[in-house]
């Protein structure tokens with residue numbers, strides 16, 4: 468009995484620490500993207516070949532970065548259970564902003580910029596599929612809440628957030644690969660898949676093991 472209570476407390480502690488680390492990751496990457504793209508000339512911080520592509524499609528790139536950063540910034544707020552329960556009306560308003568001003572423009576422009584992503588077909592397919600699933604899970608989450616199906620809404624939203632989190636995991640993998648000494652041209656195409664496939668699988672397993680979400 469005491470063992471079970473201790474295990475429950477340490478699982479909760481782990482979950483709470485994990486949530487804080489994830490929230491800091493979301494806010495940190497959103498802030499990095501907003502500052503880097505507002506304060507520096509377009510493409511100043513990326514590979515020269517990416518810079519050329521970005522400059523040729525600047526409206527799409529700026530739309531993608533600022534809309535996606537807004538979505539990323541709203542994730543910790545929307546997932547905070549206490550805030551959501553106390554301020555249900557604000558959760559709905561922030562949810563509309565997340566979908567209409569974040570995921571929709573961020574995903575459509577992401578799908579567009581994926582067509583000229585650095586790394587050729589592997590990157591184009593990786594990012595395109597990510598954009599389609601990001602938009603698709605958002606549409607299904609919205610549809611389920613319009614039908615009053617809260618459990619389905621939560622499940623679709625958690626899958627959607629796992630994909631939003633690709634912005635954080637992508638930068639983690641970039642850091643790891645840079646440190647490993649593997650050339651950027653070699654690893655970048657694979658990072659376009661690695662940044663979201665494990666996130667989505669982990670969330671799908673988490674949801675499958677919890678038929679009822681609390």
Ligand code: HEM
Pocket residue numbers: 496497500512513517520531532535536538539574577578580581582583584585586590594595597598599601630631632633634
């Ligand atoms: C989840 C769906 C997303 C898709 C499909 C997507 C797709 C892309 C693509 C194709 C590029 C161009 C990369 C290249 O030319 O090789 C890019 C760049 C970028 N994306 Fe996203 N992205 C997504 C989410 C996000 C989010 C949530 C953020 C939040 C900050 C973000 C921020 C950026 C930034 C800052 C860049 C410029 C590259 C850099 O400075 O690292 N993206 N994205």
